[in-house]
Amino acid sequence: MISEKMQGYVKNSSAIRAMFEEGKRLASIYGAENVYDFSLGNPNVPAPEAVKEAALHVLNEEDSLMVHGYMSNSGYEDVRKAVADSLNNRFGTHYDESNLVMTVGAAGGMNVIFKTLLNPGNEVIAFAPYFGEYRAYVTNYDGVLKVVSPNTETFQPNLEAFEELLTEKTKAVIVNTPNNPTGVVYSAETLRNLAEILEKKQKEYGTSIYLISDEPYRELVYGGVEVPWIPDFYWNTIVGYSFSKSLSLPGERIGYLVLPTEMDDSEAIKNAANVATRILGYVNAPSFFQRVVARCLEEKADIAYYDRNRETLYEGLKKAGLSCIKPEGAFYLFVKSPVEDEKEFCEEAKKQNLLLVPGSSFACPGYVRLAYCVSYEMILRSLPHFEELMKKYR
Amino acid sequence: MISEKMQGYVKNSSAIRAMFEEGKRLASIYGAENVYDFSLGNPNVPAPEAVKEAALHVLNEEDSLMVHGYMSNSGYEDVRKAVADSLNNRFGTHYDESNLVMTVGAAGGMNVIFKTLLNPGNEVIAFAPYFGEYRAYVTNYDGVLKVVSPNTETFQPNLEAFEELLTEKTKAVIVNTPNNPTGVVYSAETLRNLAEILEKKQKEYGTSIYLISDEPYRELVYGGVEVPWIPDFYWNTIVGYSFSKSLSLPGERIGYLVLPTEMDDSEAIKNAANVATRILGYVNAPSFFQRVVARCLEEKADIAYYDRNRETLYEGLKKAGLSCIKPEGAFYLFVKSPVEDEKEFCEEAKKQNLLLVPGSSFACPGYVRLAYCVSYEMILRSLPHFEELMKKYR
Incomplete structure (x- = not known):
C-alpha cells in the first residue's frame, strides 16, 4: 500500500538497517566491547x-x-x-x-x-x-x-x-x-x-x-x-x-x-x-x-579527541597494510579495499568483528568508510584485528 | 528561478503575510493595545x-x-x-x-x-x-x-x-x-x-x-x-x-x-x-x-483561560448581533459574516482595528475565523469595536 517511490527508498535503507542489526547481533554474542563498529557518523564527544x-x-x-x-x-x-x-x-x-x-x-x-x-x-x-x-x-x-x-x-x-x-x-x-x-x-x-x-x-x-x-x-x-x-x-x-x-x-x-x-x-x-x-x-x-x-556560535565540541583518533587509526591501518588519504577534516577515513569488491572485504572484516561501510554506498566502490567518532579505547582494541584481517591479503 | 510549484505556494502565502504586516502597520499607528488581532493560532497561555x-x-x-x-x-x-x-x-x-x-x-x-x-x-x-x-x-x-x-x-x-x-x-x-x-x-x-x-x-x-x-x-x-x-x-x-x-x-x-x-x-x-x-x-x-x-504526558496548559475567553467572546459577539456555533474545542470561533462576501466584512472590521481571517482560507466563504488564544483583556477591549462594526449591518 505504500507509494512506489517509498518502495525504492525502503529497499535502499535496508542495507543500513542490516548493518545496524548485525552490530547488535555480534555484540550479543561477543560482548559490546569486542565489536568494533566504525559504521555510524554519530558524534561520541559530548556537547560542550x-x-x-x-x-x-x-x-x-x-x-x-x-x-x-x-x-x-x-x-x-x-x-x-x-x-x-x-x-x-x-x-x-x-x-x-x-x-x-x-x-x-x-x-x-x-x-x-x-x-x-x-x-x-x-x-x-x-x-x-x-x-x-x-x-x-x-x-x-x-x-x-x-x-x-x-x-x-x-x-x-x-x-x-x-x-x-x-x-x-x-x-x-x-x-x-x-x-x-x-x-x-x-x-x-x-x-x-x-x-x-x-x-x-x-x-x-x-x-x-x-x-x-x-x-x-x-x-x-x-x-x-x-x-x-x-x-x-x-x-x-x-x-x-x-x-x-x-x-x-x-x-x-x-x-x-x-x-x-x-x-x-x-x-x-x-x-x-x-x-x-x-x-x-x-x-x-x-x-x-x-x-x-x-549563545554558542563560537563554541565547539572537543575536536582534539577526534584528532587523536584520526592519527591513531590512520597510523594503525597503514601499519596493517591498508592505504588511504590522510583526512584533514570530518571524522571519516576512506580506505582502499585490498580487493576490488569492497563488499567482500567488509564481509571478511565482520569475521574480525570490524564493521565498515562499503564505498558503493557513496558511489565509490573499491573503498570502505570508517567513522572514527568512537571511543579511543575501541580504536586501540580494534588495531590487532585489522592486522589479523590483513594477513589474508599479503 | 524558483520552481513552478513553489510559485503557487508563495502566491497563496502572501495573504497570510499581508495580514501579519497589516497588524504591524496598525499597531505602529494606533498602539499595540488598540489593535485586536484574532488572526493567529499561537497559544498565549504559557507551557505548564x-x-x-x-x-x-x-x-x-x-x-x-x-x-x-x-x-x-x-x-x-x-x-x-x-x-x-x-x-x-x-x-x-x-x-x-x-x-x-x-x-x-x-x-x-x-x-x-x-x-x-x-x-x-x-x-x-x-x-x-x-x-x-x-x-x-x-x-x-x-x-x-x-x-x-x-x-x-x-x-x-x-x-x-x-x-x-x-x-x-x-x-x-x-x-x-x-x-x-x-x-x-x-x-x-x-x-x-x-x-x-x-x-x-x-x-x-x-x-x-x-x-x-x-x-x-x-x-x-x-x-x-x-x-x-x-x-x-x-x-x-x-x-x-x-x-x-x-x-x-x-x-x-x-x-x-x-x-x-x-x-x-x-x-x-x-x-x-x-x-x-x-x-x-x-x-x-x-x-x-x-x-x-x-515526562509531561498527563500535563496540559491552562485550558480554563481559553474557556473564559471562549465564553466572553461568544457572548459578546452574539450581543453585537453576530452568529456562530458555540465551539466545544480548539481556540477558534467561526462566525457567519453579515454580508455574503466575508472579505468585505474583514475589510470593514479592519477599520475597527479588528483582524479576522476570511473563511475562504478554509474553503468556506461567508464566514470568518477568530482565534481566541489571546489575552482576556484584549477580548474585553475589542467588544465595543464589534458593536460599532455591526451598526453598519443592522
Whole structure:
C-alpha cells in the first residue's frame, strides 16, 4: 500500500538497517566491547558545557511563551542576526538576518532549498564519493541526480568529468567539504576552477546554476587546515550548515541556510525558502535550540579527541597494510579495499568483528568508510584485528 | 528561478503575510493595545511549569550524548513506549513503541504519512472548512485534494457529499476534530457513519482508504466534552498528534503518529514512515523535546483561560448581533459574516482595528475565523469595536 517511490527508498535503507542489526547481533554474542563498529557518523564527544549553560539560561531567564512559541518560519530574527554577525566576523561577509533561514539540521535545509529550486527533470550534480542521502533529497522533488566519477588520486573533485555533465538542465551542484566519506577539504584552487567552469556554463546556457555547499563538518578540521568560504569564489552559492557535529547536537535538528543577496533571484529564493520551510511541515527550526545555539556560535565540541583518533587509526591501518588519504577534516577515513569488491572485504572484516561501510554506498566502490567518532579505547582494541584481517591479503 | 510549484505556494502565502504586516502597520499607528488581532493560532497561555521541570531534569540528570544524539528515526524507544502507555491508559488500546513515530509536530507527521502513502494522482479528501495547509501537504507528493462542501448548520462533516467524492483513487481522508476553524468536535454518531461509508467503499473498490486524524486540539475541549478515539470506529485510522497546543510548545515541533497494528499493511507503513522521516530531512523529532514531553504526558496548559475567553467572546459577539456555533474545542470561533462576501466584512472590521481571517482560507466563504488564544483583556477591549462594526449591518 505504500507509494512506489517509498518502495525504492525502503529497499535502499535496508542495507543500513542490516548493518545496524548485525552490530547488535555480534555484540550479543561477543560482548559490546569486542565489536568494533566504525559504521555510524554519530558524534561520541559530548556537547560542550556551554550548551548546557545556554540551555539553562534560556529556560530560566527568557520568556517561556517566546522561547517555545511560533516565530517567522525562517527563525527568530535575533538568532538569525547573531548567526549573520558571527559569519561576518569570520569571513568578512555582509550578511544580515534576511540572508539566514534556520533549518531542521542540514538535511532539512537541503530539502528546503531543493523544494524551492527544482522543477521535475531538473538536474543536480554531486561528486562521488558523496553522502548517499543526497539522492533522496533530489528525487523528493523529482530532480535527477547526476554523479561525477571520483578522482581517487586526491579525492578532490574530478573537474573534467564535471564539465561534461553540465547541461542546460543543471539547476544545482552539491559540494561537501570537509567531505563525508573522505575527510578531504577542497582546496582554494579546486574551488576557483570549479567556479570558473560554472560561470562559463551559466553564460553559455543563459541559466543560473546554484552551488549548494553542505557544510556540517566545517568546524571539524585538524592541523590548522583552513576551509575556504565558498561564496567568496562563486556568487550563486548557498551554504547549508548544521550544529550536529560542531556542537554534538545531531538529535536536535538545528542548522541554517545562508542565502546571499548576491545570488541570482535572491529575493524570490529567500521568500520561497521561508514558505517551503512551512509547507514541508518543518514550520520552523526547533525554537528552544535556535535560542541555545545563538549563545554558542563560537563554541565547539572537543575536536582534539577526534584528532587523536584520526592519527591513531590512520597510523594503525597503514601499519596493517591498508592505504588511504590522510583526512584533514570530518571524522571519516576512506580506505582502499585490498580487493576490488569492497563488499567482500567488509564481509571478511565482520569475521574480525570490524564493521565498515562499503564505498558503493557513496558511489565509490573499491573503498570502505570508517567513522572514527568512537571511543579511543575501541580504536586501540580494534588495531590487532585489522592486522589479523590483513594477513589474508599479503 | 524558483520552481513552478513553489510559485503557487508563495502566491497563496502572501495573504497570510499581508495580514501579519497589516497588524504591524496598525499597531505602529494606533498602539499595540488598540489593535485586536484574532488572526493567529499561537497559544498565549504559557507551557505548564512541569515542562520547565522536565527540561531541567533532562539537562541535569540524563546523559548528554544520549539526550542530544541520534536515535531510531522513529524516535527514542522509551519515549515511544511512554506515549503508547499513556494512550493505552486513556483509550484502552494496546499500542507499543512499534506503533509510534515521533514527528516534527503534526505538520511533520502529516508530511511523513503522505510521503509514505501517496502515488501521483492519488486522491485525498478533506472536509470544508479545513486547515488550508492540508492542500500543500497533499500536493507536496503529487496527490490531489478533494474537498467536501461544508454543512453550515452544524459543521459536522457533510457525509452525503463525502460519499459521492469517494472513488477508487481515494487513498486517504483527513479529519480534524476538535476542528480548526470551527471548534466543533465530531460526534460518535458522525464517526460511526463516516466509518460505515469508508468500509462500504473499501469493499466496493477493493482498496484501503486511510483515515488520517489530525488531532493537535485533542486536549483543548470545554465543558466536559469527550473527543472520541477514532481508531475505535475504523481500523484503517492513523492518528497525528502535536504537543503544540496541549503543552503550548508550537515552536518546538514535537508530535507523533500512531500507526495501529490493525490497519492494512501496517508493517510496511510503519517501516516506510521511519524511512520517510529520514529522507524528508527531518531525520528524527527533536531529541531533547522528545525526552521532555515523555515526562509531561498527563500535563496540559491552562485550558480554563481559553474557556473564559471562549465564553466572553461568544457572548459578546452574539450581543453585537453576530452568529456562530458555540465551539466545544480548539481556540477558534467561526462566525457567519453579515454580508455574503466575508472579505468585505474583514475589510470593514479592519477599520475597527479588528483582524479576522476570511473563511475562504478554509474553503468556506461567508464566514470568518477568530482565534481566541489571546489575552482576556484584549477580548474585553475589542467588544465595543464589534458593536460599532455591526451598526453598519443592522
